[in-house]
């Protein structure tokens with residue numbers, strides 16, 4: 042049988058979904074519902090955790106900023122304003138299904154401290170038992186510049202390791218990892234990256250445009266981390282969330298460590 046995103050999702054029991062700022066704010070605001078629709082469909086027979094960015098991007102237009110702030114205190118203040126708004130959007134979206142979100146904000150310190158990490162795991166598992174969708178973001182208002190996860194791809198990989206997820210779905214603005222930046226001629230999507238497989242010769246770009254910090258570089262780093270702890274990773278475009286569980290789509294599959 043040829044494996045694709047449908048079979049990879051259907052065989053998973055515990056799934057972490059990660060969505061970035063640019064996918065659910067501004068002109069892509071409506072895609073938040075697509076993510077929630079997918080999460081709710083998967084919740085029928087799987088344990089699902091969502092890692093969502095978007096706090097700072099949500100707050101900026103509310104207080105009249107057109108670009109990402111440069112200084113830490115303003116970013117932290119914006120994250121505090123935007124996180125509340127972001128969660129109310131998730132709450133409204135989940136209410137269409139009679140479900141609730143549970144907000145969990147984490148820092149690097151939390152996950153590197155055994156007791157805090159165990160408590161976070163306990164809370165996440167209880168939320169799942171309560172049929173609530175846990176929604177995780179970095180606790181941006183208290184994280185300092187030096188120890189930030191920096192990008193939620195990394196946070197999502199660490200969460201996947203914490204909960205021993207068998208699948209991490211990394212949503213992105215691109216459909217897959219490409220052999221060279223997708224805007225260049227001759228760029229081909231890479232369908233499978235074997236565990237610890239070499240990506241020599243693949244041109245991987247980082248980006249920190251707009252509100253997201255990421256690009257293919259952080260996706261690959263996060264996928265490496267997740268696969269090393271036994272989690273398979275699907276990298277695909279956010280728009281594919283509409284039927285990712287029922288229809289084959291272009292994606293990159295990062296094979297987990299056996």
Ligand code: GLU
Nearest residue numbers: 094095096097192193254
């Ligand atoms: N935690 C940040 C936010 O919600 C985003 C971090 C990232 O760019 O991944 O705004």
